[in-house]
Amino acid sequence: MLKTSPRFLTVVTGLFIIFLLGFLSGCESRIAYPPTEVKVVTDTLHGTVIDDPYRWLEDQESSETRGWIDAQNDFLAGYQKKFPALDKIRNRLLELNKVDAVLLPTEAGGKYFYRARTKDEELYSIFVRDGFDGTDRKLVDPHQLSEDLTKSVGIMSISNDGNLLAYNIREGGQDETEIKIMEVATGEYLTDAFPKALYSSFDIAGSRGCYYTIRNERDTRVYYHRFGTDLSKDREIFGEGYSSDKFISASLSEDRNYLVLVVYHGAGGSKTEVFLKNVARDGPVKPVVTDIEAQFYPYPAGKKLYLLTDWNAPNRRVMVTDLSRPTPKNWREIIPESEYNIESFTPVGGRLFVGYLQNVTSRVNIFTPDGQPAGEIELPTLGSASGVYGRWNSEQAFYMFSSFTHPDAVYRYDIPKEQSFLWGERKVPVNTDDFVVEQVWFDSKDGARVPMFLVHRKDIKQDGNNACMLNGYGGFNVSMTPYFSGSFVHWVEMGGILAMVNLRGGSEFGEDWHRAGMLENKQNTFDDFIAAAEWLVDNKYTRPEKLSAMGGSNGGLLVGAALTQRPDLFQAIVCTYPLLDMLRYHTKMLGPLWTAEYGSADNAEQFEYIYKYSPYHNVKEGVSYPAVLFITGDGDTRVDPMHARKMTALLQAKTGSNNPILLHYETKIGHSGGIAVSKSIEQSVDMLGFLCWQLGLKP
Numbered sequence: 001m002l003k004t005s006p007r008f009l010t011v012v013t014g015l016f017i018i019f020l021l022g023f024l025s026g027c028e029s030r031i032a033y034p035p036t037e038v039k040v041v042t043d044t045l046h047g048t049v050i051d052d053p054y055r056w057l058e059d060q061e062s063s064e065t066r067g068w069i070d071a072q073n074d075f076l077a078g079y080q081k082k083f084p085a086l087d088k089i090r091n092r093l094l095e096l097n098k099v100d101a102v103l104l105p106t107e108a109g110g111k112y113f114y115r116a117r118t119k120d121e122e123l124y125s126i127f128v129r130d131g132f133d134g135t136d137r138k139l140v141d142p143h144q145l146s147e148d149l150t151k152s153v154g155i156m157s158i159s160n161d162g163n164l165l166a167y168n169i170r171e172g173g174q175d176e177t178e179i180k181i182m183e184v185a186t187g188e189y190l191t192d193a194f195p196k197a198l199y200s201s202f203d204i205a206g207s208r209g210c211y212y213t214i215r216n217e218r219d220t221r222v223y224y225h226r227f228g229t230d231l232s233k234d235r236e237i238f239g240e241g242y243s244s245d246k247f248i249s250a251s252l253s254e255d256r257n258y259l260v261l262v263v264y265h266g267a268g269g270s271k272t273e274v275f276l277k278n279v280a281r282d283g284p285v286k287p288v289v290t291d292i293e294a295q296f297y298p299y300p301a302g303k304k305l306y307l308l309t310d311w312n313a314p315n316r317r318v319m320v321t322d323l324s325r326p327t328p329k330n331w332r333e334i335i336p337e338s339e340y341n342i343e344s345f346t347p348v349g350g351r352l353f354v355g356y357l358q359n360v361t362s363r364v365n366i367f368t369p370d371g372q373p374a375g376e377i378e379l380p381t382l383g384s385a386s387g388v389y390g391r392w393n394s395e396q397a398f399y400m401f402s403s404f405t406h407p408d409a410v411y412r413y414d415i416p417k418e419q420s421f422l423w424g425e426r427k428v429p430v431n432t433d434d435f436v437v438e439q440v441w442f443d444s445k446d447g448a449r450v451p452m453f454l455v456h457r458k459d460i461k462q463d464g465n466n467a468c469m470l471n472g473y474g475g476f477n478v479s480m481t482p483y484f485s486g487s488f489v490h491w492v493e494m495g496g497i498l499a500m501v502n503l504r505g506g507s508e509f510g511e512d513w514h515r516a517g518m519l520e521n522k523q524n525t526f527d528d529f530i531a532a533a534e535w536l537v538d539n540k541y542t543r544p545e546k547l548s549a550m551g552g553s554n555g556g557l558l559v560g561a562a563l564t565q566r567p568d569l570f571q572a573i574v575c576t577y578p579l580l581d582m583l584r585y586h587t588k589m590l591g592p593l594w595t596a597e598y599g600s601a602d603n604a605e606q607f608e609y610i611y612k613y614s615p616y617h618n619v620k621e622g623v624s625y626p627a628v629l630f631i632t633g634d635g636d637t638r639v640d641p642m643h644a645r646k647m648t649a650l651l652q653a654k655t656g657s658n659n660p661i662l663l664h665y666e667t668k669i670g671h672s673g674g675i676a677v678s679k680s681i682e683q684s685v686d687m688l689g690f691l692c693w694q695l696g697l698k699p
Contacts, residue, residue, distance in 0.1 A: 031660060033652040034071035037064075045583065046604040050617065054649045058588075058642040060634065065645070072648065072663040079660055083689030085699035089490065090685045095429055096486030097677055102424030104398050104410055105129070106155065107391055109162025111184070113139075113155055116424070122149050122676035126167055128184060132396070139182065140167055150635075152674030156202040157210070160256060164190075164204050171196075172635030173670030175590070181210075181227075192227050201249040205256055205279065211237065213250050220248045222261065238275065238285055245592040252279070253300035254392050258323060260298050261285065266596025268476030270515065272296050274307070276326055288326045295511070301347035301392045304369070308345040313337035315510040318345060318354070318371070334371030341510040343479060344387035348397045349415040353377075353388035359439065360451055360481055360508050364388065364399070375418055381406060382437075384481035388413070398423065403482045404455045404498075405432035430489055434458050437482070442535040444504075445527040448516070451508075452501040452532050453482060454541070455492055467496045467695035468542035470533055474503030474525035475554040476597055477514045487684045494692070494699055497541055501532040503558070518597050520609050526561040533562070533569045545571050546695050550687070552576035552631075553639055553671065560615035560647065567625045571659075572694035574687050576631040577671050580643040582614035583607075588640035616647055619654050627659035629690045631683065635670025662690070 041055040059065055080086070098119050105114035110131060115124040126140040145151040156166040156179060165184050168177035179194035179202060194202075194212070200220065201213040209226040221239035225231060238261050239248055247264040257280040263273040274288040274296050289296050294311035305326050307319040318335035321327075335342075335354060340363070344355035351374060352367040362385040364377040379385055383403025390397040397413040409425035438454050460466055469491055473480050480502055488498050502508045505517025505525040517525040533549070536542050549570050551559040556578020563573050583601040585591045599606030611617060619625075628651060632644035648663040655661060664686055669675050692699055 031652075031658055033661070034068070034075050036068060036649040036653065038653075043583075045601055045611075046607050048607075048611065050583065052646075053653075054646045057645040057649060058584075058640075060641065068649075069645070069663075069665050073665055076662050076664055079662055080686065080689070083686070083693045085692070086685055086689045088699045089688050089692070090681065092490050092493070093486055093681045093684055093688075096489060097681055099426050099428050101408070101426045102410055104386065104389055104400055105423070106158055106389070107394055107396065108158040108160060111162040113158055113162075113165065114424075115153075115155065117677075122678060123152050123674075126153055126155060126165070128162075128165075139165060139184065139187070142169075145169065146171075148668065149676040149679075150668045154674070156199075157204045159204045159206060160254075164207070166202055166204055166210065168199070168202075170674045172668040173633070173673060173675055174635050174637045175671065176637055179212075190227055192225065192231070194231070200247060201251060203250065203252045205252060211250050211252065211259060213239075213248050215244070215247070218244055220244070220246060222248060222250045237277065243592075245595055247593055253323075256280070258300055260300060262296075262298065267590075267593040268478070268514075268518075269596030270295060270511065270518075271596075274298050276305075276323070286326075289328055292328070297345070299345060299347055301369075304347075306345070306347055306352070307331065308342060310511040314512040315340065316342035318342070318352070320369075320371075335367060341507060341513075343507070346388045346390070346397075347392055348388055348390035349394050350392065351397075351415060353397065355385060355387055357479060357481070357508055360453070360479065360502050362401075362481065377413060377420060380409075382482070384483055402484045404437050404453070404484065404488065405435050407484045426484075428484075428486070428489075432489070435492055440535070442531060444524070444531045446524070448504065448524070448528070450502065450504070450528045450531065452499055452535075455488065455498040455500075457492060457495060460495065460497065462540040464537070464540040464543040465546065466542050467546050467691070467697040468499055468536055468548065469496060469691065470499045470501065470529070470536065470547065470549045471555075472501045472503050472529050472532070472551060472558055473553075473555045474505035474517050474528065474558055476505070476594075477507040477511075478554075479506050479508045481508075487688060491688060491691075494697055496691075496695075496697055497536075499532065499536060499541075501529060503528040505554075519599050519606070522598065522609070523613055525558060526565060526613060529558055529562050530566050530569065533566070537569070544569050548572040548574065548691050548695060550574040550576075550691075552578070554579065556580070556639075556643075557582070557615065561613050563626065563628065564615045564618040564620075565613075567623055570626045572627045572629075572691055574629050574631070574690065575644070575647075577636050577639050577641075578630070578632070578643050578647075579639055580614075580647045581616040582610045583617065585640075585643070588642065590638050591640075616643070616650065619647075619650050621654050622656035623654070624657035625651060625655040625659060625661070626657075627661070627690075627694045629662045629664060629687065631664045631666075631687070633666030633669040635666065635668055638671040641665070659694075 038053045039056045041052045043050045102116040105112040112129040117124045123142045142153045150172045165182045170177045178196045181190040198215045204210045213222045222237040223234040225234045249262045259277040259279045261275040265271040273290045277285045297308040299306040305323050310316050315337045317337040319331040321330045340356040340358045343357045346353045354365045356363045361382045366375045386400040388397045388399045402408045407426040407428040410423045411420045412423040503525045549559040556575045560580045586600045601607045630644040632641040651661040
């Protein structure tokens with residue numbers, strides 16, 4: 001029998017005790033998340049076996065899911081106590097956001113219709129101004145619609161004579177709305193009330209009726225409704241044969257003689273079809289273009305039809321033809337493609353207003369109806385101008401301008417005088433003279449040159465110690481151009497750096513840029529974002545312990561991919577209203593519309609690349625993930641909140657770090673905005689407080 005010395009036993013016992021204490025200490029330091037039951041559902045897709053442990057959280061109305069949501073919100077409340085100086089952040093955001101604000105007007109019948117709110121109001125009301133210099137009158141006040149201020153209103157259509165106003169009522173940020181029609185002079189309503197549904201377009205045809213497009217889970221249809229009749233008897237105009245992965249809009253020409261129909265092959269897709277119907281003669285629906293793999297955006301003006309298109313022109317060009325003979329053989333190019341992408345096009349006041357993106361900032365050029373140069377709108381500074389709005393027979397055009405340092409302002413452009421005048425602005429108490437806005441370029445993984453905006457105070461030092469918020473989108477042909485945000489401004493005021501990167505998948509540099517970040521090329525978008533983060537670290541603007549990422553919707557997918565592919569690069573992630581389970585996104589809500597952008601797991605070839613980046617399917621056991629704040633809510637009827645619910649549960653179970661995984665779940669807020677200012681501020685307070693806490697930034 002072997003003998004063991006007392007000294008040896010003492011050493012071994014001591015080591016065991018040290019190990020045990022360390023183990024217990026580690027266990028005690030692990031975050032005690034609310035329990036989430038695992039109920040594995042197994043799918044086999046194209047020969048690949050996939051386990052989903054939290055499929056049950058897709059059932060939003062079940063008692064189990066509702067209890068889980070309540071537990072997560074309670075858990076978040078405990079952590080919110082650790083967020084620093086929330087009252088200070090809130091007070092500053094109130095100063096920056098509770099200000100008078102006005103949006104773009106629409107002219108009709110000598111009247112100007114617009115939405116606005118005062119600094120003391122929570123929601124935008126609808127106003128009319130009788131005549132250019134007339135008095136303003138409030139037509140619709142959403143504050144009277146709900147005690148909890150969850151209902152907002154928006155202008156849908158105005159009759160040519162300005163006598164009828166159609167507006168929608170949105171509840172809790174949902175895409176679905178109800179529509180009412182008001183007699184402007186009296187404030188009385190027509191008996192025609194359109195029930196809650198997903199209306200993709202609505203246009204008053206005159207005093208007798210209207211055209212509208214309604215989408216359901218199966219398809220989209222365009223109808224004509226005669227005022228005073230039963231909605232169930234409305235005449236179907238268009239849509240037969242198009243499935244739910246197509247999106248259809250219907251709008252009338254300014255003279256109300258033609259109905260213009262556009263079929264979008266998915267949101268952000270690379271193909272559209274265009275049809276015309278002469279409604280003045282109740283003619284048949286006739287195709288303008290159906291068999292060309294390109295985007296076409298039609299604009300009738302007078303007797304002409306203008307087409308903005310990327311057909312054989314990735315940066316877009318403008319064609320023109322007669323409304324009476326609109327087929328491709330009769331088209332004529334009047335504004336050719338240039339080195340800069342055309343972002344917007346509008347015929348107004350006998351002129352053609354063309355909005356270009358020049359290195360991701362706006363430029364608005366003016367042309368005659370036959371395409372001859374006729375000047376340029378002088379913008380206040382480098383920033384973002386909305387499309388120009390107005391009527392073909394008016395002398396007034398309107399546009400909105402914004403930049404990182406310039407609050408939103410609406411300008412009236414006097415076409416005969418060729419001069420802009422301020423029409424309304426957000427009077428924000430801010431001094432941005434100490435801010436620096438710079439644009440930098442970096443190489444992505446494959447060598448592509450990608451631009452990024454940086455906004456920071458003049459006194460920051462490039463020593464790697466700055467808290468940084470990296471923001472992006474990169475999808476659906478959406479350009480991330482400079483815009484004013486109270487949250488961004490306060491972040492910079494506190495000493496943080498805002499970095500907004502222009503990723504492939506957007507339209508900053510035309511359709512080629514878009515296609516380079518969609519379908520099988522989607523990984524390029526994530527590579528661009530990761531390369532931006534690496535550039536910020538390499539150039540000592542920040543370091544991983546001070547770097548955060550923020551994105552919503554498609555941008556939520558972006559930061560979800562960054563989270564799972566490079567968790568070492570970020571300390572904190574804010575992921576709002578995101579897509580994360582990319583194998584099932586197309587089975588929920590508006591998901592079918594997005595298969596043109598992402599592809600579908602039902603397709604074997606597309607499944608291969610989607611599965612490789614789908615954030616929900618790339619969470620690994622024991623990986624040290626950053627702190628994450630997910631934000632979503634029941635009111636999101638566009639991107640199913642199940643994405644954030646399932647990802648929260650999975651990360652809480654798998655993460656190997658003690659960085660908190662938190663879920664902010666709203667029961668009455670959704671994707672489409674329209675929420676009360678104070679409620680929006682509270683979300684921003686949470687986001688900024690979370691980032692300040694995680695990145696060590698003192699408010």
